[in-house]
Amino acid sequence: MKRIAVIREAASTARDIGALVVGNIGFPSRELHAVDDRPDNFYMLGSMGLASSIGLGIALAQPERRVIALDGDGSVLMNMGSLATIANQQPENYLLVIIDNGSYGSTGDQPTATSQKTDLARVAKGAGVQNVHMIDTLTDVHRLMEQVSSGVIVIKVEPGNADVPVIHLCPADIMERFMAQCARPFP
Amino acid sequence: MDPATSVFNGLKKSGIDLITTVPCANLKEVILMLEDDPDIKHVPVTREEEGVGICAGAWMGGGKTAMLMQNSGLGNSINALASLNQLYGIPLLMIMNHLGVEGEPICAQVPMGELTTRLLDALVIPYLIPDDHDAEQTIHRAWNLATAENKPVAVLLDIPFWEGA
Numbered sequence: 001m002k003r004i005a006v007i008r009e010a011a012s013t014a015r016d017i018g019a020l021v022v023g024n025i026g027f028p029s030r031e032l033h034a035v036d037d038r039p040d041n042f043y044m045l046g047s048m049g050l051a052s053s054i055g056l057g058i059a060l061a062q063p064e065r066r067v068i069a070l071d072g073d074g075s076v077l078m079n080m081g082s083l084a085t086i087a088n089q090q091p092e093n094y095l096l097v098i099i100d101n102g103s104y105g106s107t108g109d110q111p112t113a114t115s116q117k118t119d120l121a122r123v124a125k126g127a128g129v130q131n132v133h134m135i136d137t138l139t140d141v142h143r144l145m146e147q148v149s150s151g152v153i154v155i156k157v158e159p160g161n162a163d164v165p166v167i168h169l170c171p172a173d174i175m176e177r178f179m180a181q182c183a184r185p186f187p
Numbered sequence: 188m189d190p191a192t193s194v195f196n197g198l199k200k201s202g203i204d205l206i207t208t209v210p211c212a213n214l215k216e217v218i219l220m221l222e223d224d225p226d227i228k229h230v231p232v233t234r235e236e237e238g239v240g241i242c243a244g245a246w247m248g249g250g251k252t253a254m255l256m257q258n259s260g261l262g263n264s265i266n267a268l269a270s271l272n273q274l275y276g277i278p279l280l281m282i283m284n285h286l287g288v289e290g291e292p293i294c295a296q297v298p299m300g301e302l303t304t305r306l307l308d309a310l311v312i313p314y315l316i317p318d319d320h321d322a323e324q325t326i327h328r329a330w331n332l333a334t335a336e337n338k339p340v341a342v343l344l345d346i347p348f349w350e351g352a
Contacts, residue, residue: 046270050240057244081233171275182248
């Protein structure tokens with residue numbers, strides 16, 4: 001299973017439950033954009049490492065909305081302190097999904113630490129996150145995203161990017177349409 | 188008015204409702220005031236760059252956001268300030284304790300202290316410095332500038348500022 005399969009399932013479930021979604025830098029955002037472009041998606045084009053932090057900020061400002069960050073192993077390794085902050089803030093509406101392909105996929109598939117010794121689910125638990133789920137099927141992605149609104153999900157996938165185009169939206173447009181979704185009254 | 192209260196009042200006057208902090212001895216009193224304020228969400232962070240990301244997300248979600256930090260944390264934040272805030276046009280109020288300049292007793296603070304305004308200039312981030320020991324108006328002006336121009340704006344609080352009162 002490759003990352004895009006998880007992103008497709010997560011995007012479909014996020015649409016069903018009306019969640020705001022943060023896409024990680026590089027191919028993850030491109031894949032999200034390719035499978036289900038919605039104004040409720042925030043495509044992070046720069047700031048490597050900060051997808052989980054941006055998602056946390058949105059969740060704290062929008063406590064009535066479900067917020068899901070689709071992050072990666074390389075990104076979380078760059079900002080591991082974020083797991084401690086998420087654990088201590090404990091927002092009930094924030095789910096961090098770490099799609100772990102053991103690889104820096106957007107820069108030439110160099111191996112990350114999770115391809116060797118490092119276990120991000122255990123790191124998340126050690127950081128104090130109460131609900132940490134290790135899963136390995138798309139059925140689990142759908143079920144957990146429906147049933148669980150907070151915590152961390154780690155899903156192992158194979159390395160490899162889908163052949164998807166770059167995102168042609170300009171940064172200001174991505175942000176403005178996303179903010180309009182945030183400002184919209186939610187049922 | 189004591190310097191810490193003037194900083195807090197500046198944040199309140201600006202309507203700040205979410206603030207990320209990395210502690211600093213001079214900001215100790217302000218952080219305690221934030222903790223006690225029911226209308227401000229205080230998010231202690233592990234590293235300043237993380238705070239930039241949280242503030243950016245919160246602002247997109249409708250929040251009014253600020254960071255409390257030491258100037259050394261500017262070095263930890265530069266990529267995010269450029270490739271997140273500047274790229275998308277996201278405002279941020281950065282209340283920065285400016286160590287390593289006039290009156291600094293610790294030599295390790297000097298290199299970043301002397302580079303701080305040059306780094307802000309290079310990033311095209313405006314910075315405001317209170318004229319006296321009252322930061323309230325300066326902070327409010329900085330927030331208005333950040334939201335008018337959709338960019339980060341810093342307020343530098345140096346050692347003489349904290350020695351006032």
